[in-house]
Amino acid sequence: MVVGEIAEAVDLLVVGGGPAGYAAALRGAQRGRDVLVVDRDGEEGVGGVCLRAGCIPSKALIEMAGVAERAAGYSSAGLSVGERSVDLGAFQAHKARIVGELTGGVRSLLAGAGVRVLAGDLRFTRPDQAVVRTPAGRAAFVEFRDVVIATGSRPAVLPHLVPDGVHVLDSTGALDLAELPATVAVVGAGYIGVELGTALAKLGSSVTLVEMADRILPEIDVALTRPVARRLDELGVTVLTAARAGEHRGTILHVRCGDRDVEVKADVVIVAVGRRPNTDELGLDRLGVTPGDDGLLHVAPDRTLRPHVAAIGDVTPGPALAHKGYAEAPVAVDALCGDRVAFQPAAIPAVVFADPEIATVGLSAAAARAEGLDPVVTTVPMAGNGRALTLRAPRGTVQLVSETGTGLVLGLHVVGPHASELVAEGTVAIEMGATVEDLADTVHVHPTVGEQVQEAARAAAGRGLHSASPARRPHHHLNKE
């Protein structure tokens, strides 16, 4: 790396080392390209938000919280475990080991592929050049042939609740807590807020969720979120809906709830009100690229913005999910290599690691109708499932949306244990154009919660073994527990 005015020639430049970026770098190396990854945190940044401060650490916390809570629940079954006590300092070390193993793995993959990683903030200066401000404060210039923009997103900030790392935290800060706060207010009951709130509540914090909309997880069908809302209630989480968070003074968060003011006790406030794409400080205008009003880069089907420039991951439209970035990466790189490709999944699944888990893929009944289709919805409760009972988690449902007449699988929506794994079956079914008959006739392992997917398919095919025949309308009543 030449430092100074002389630009180093780079064949394929990848900006950002998160899931989308590192996957693009590996693909580029596979294609025989000479790849340079520039990440704000360099080698340390590889893995991005997802591995270092998002998906993976949050799962570590959620899993530990779940174990604590479930172990306590077995007292009636004759299991007694000691008094629950949580040392989040030790958890941080545990989390660091997991994260270190994963990011180390990615780093060695990159190194093995001959991908170089450079630390620094990158700004484009010309359609084919960029300057990287290294942590040492020096400027390095790169001249690239092709570039993949994969700079990801950052937590959105509320102006009156700016994270200070102590009393007000964003999701990253929340996962770095070394001490369990006695009282927590989580602003925003989207998937991040619900996941963190649930975990902290299970570990022993007194949690309040503050949500602007009239219910938690407002983007998800209410039939799917109801079991989660009920569970939060059981865990003693206070949920304030139609509520706006105001100032945080001392240990009090002021909340405007409808037409009244509520004082929420909160040693710590976690702000989880969405994410914004990192497209504002890259000098994209110099590159000849303009984000939309939403800050997103509206790419073509092959993920390019113009010749030699592609963008993937959270900076592009669609769900801001790591697996979307992973899937876009090879498409973008192949396009830059001159191939004719397109990112065109039939469906992108999404998961909320709440309790119970929610996983959804494809169309809801309403969305199917909006597309002019005639959907059939079959809903099978988890309650009758043997494996769910042995997991002591017999709540939730499997909802299968299929097309009248053809039986084509249009959507699969699962609430319950291991929903995050079950949804893959629905994704494959949608991608392959499978029908409910196909799912019904596929042998599923017994005993697993996945059998409920087969059962829903059987019901849709008019031959439910343990369940009713299809309802012509989605019925939102849940099993009596």
Added chain:
Amino acid sequence: MSTIVFRLPDIGEGLAEAEIVEWLVAAGAEVRADQPVVTVETAKAQVELPAPADGVITELAHGPGDVVPVGSALFTFEATGSGAGAVEPEPAGEPALATAPAVDGRPVPVPVPVPASAAPAGAGRRRVLAAPSTRRLAVEHGIELAELTGSGPNGRIVLDDVRAAMAGGARSADGAAARSPEPVTAQAAVTPAATPAEPVAGETRVRPLRGLRRQVARAMTAAWSVPHITEFREVDATELERAHRTLRADAEEQGLRLTLLPLLVRAVTTALRRHPDFNATLDMEREEVTLHRRLDVGIAAATPDGLIVPVLRDAGRRSVPGLAREIARLGAGARERSLPLQDTTGGTFTISNFGSYGTWLGTPLINAPQVAIAGFGRVRDAVVPVDGVPAVRRVLPLAVAADHRLIDGEHLGAFVNTLERLIRTPVLLLGEED
């Protein structure tokens, strides 16, 4: 307000597809009825398609360079006025999109899973059924799944369907193959058209065969299946040139520029009258030969985009100045790509005037389903024996190719003999009967 999906109309006989050249308006633009919206290019011509009524363009279904089959959606349109003629209203599909990030610090809902690509152009239709591997193959080969009929369950398109379409793509432009280079998934926003990487010196580059070049390629593939026999001559053109000079001076007084070509056309039409087998088309599927009464002579014209063959209708009935005027009109139209279909279809014989590029002799390829073609090289000085003595004469190289399925060497020789006699002694052209 009604939503209209504007589909590519059938803009000419026997053309199954057109290529989007340029969008003249952006999505979101307000347009007036009859305002041009898009320029499309068929094998034969460029055409501007107008808005069907006053309204707003809501979605452009394809990008520049896409090849779209007749009947497929070009753009979606919210009509504000009346005048929607031959278009069908359809419910507009609204692709759900994940929420935008927070603005002004307002909390934002989390992104929701949405089908990454809504059904293209209009709801009420399922997404095309095809496995990811099938989609990938289709994209690689520029095949639009929406235009295929799937042979799998529920019309699912399987790999073999795409492979069959790929094989069909090599057929001549008989409407059998209608392909688009980019399956355009419905994106809420107008995205820049995906462009192939610019060429870099010394770099291998893959470029789709598109537009006129593709049409030419298909036509040549068809031509190559014809068993050619070709005969070459160098004909004494001294008299022809003399006649040409005389006629040219006369025409210039009438304000007309006269090249040698109209005289060559006249020689060809005269020869065709005497050898009607050469003014024919051959249909091997039906095993039928059509001998044409009219002499519709195509003149191959080079354009920057490729070869176009405009047709001199009823060339046998036109005077030499009349031929000159018509050749000038067709040539200009060919260069501008503005010729209507009737000027570029239905020839019965073709002339390739490759002498205009300085070529001496070449092997012209028959413009199937025609059965013969005459190619003329550049007239040059040559030493030839005249009465046993070397003399320098003006010599015209010519090559005539014929379809050996219909025409034998003997017949070809007779035709070329006639042509030679008419060129050598152009006064014979005055004795031509109608």
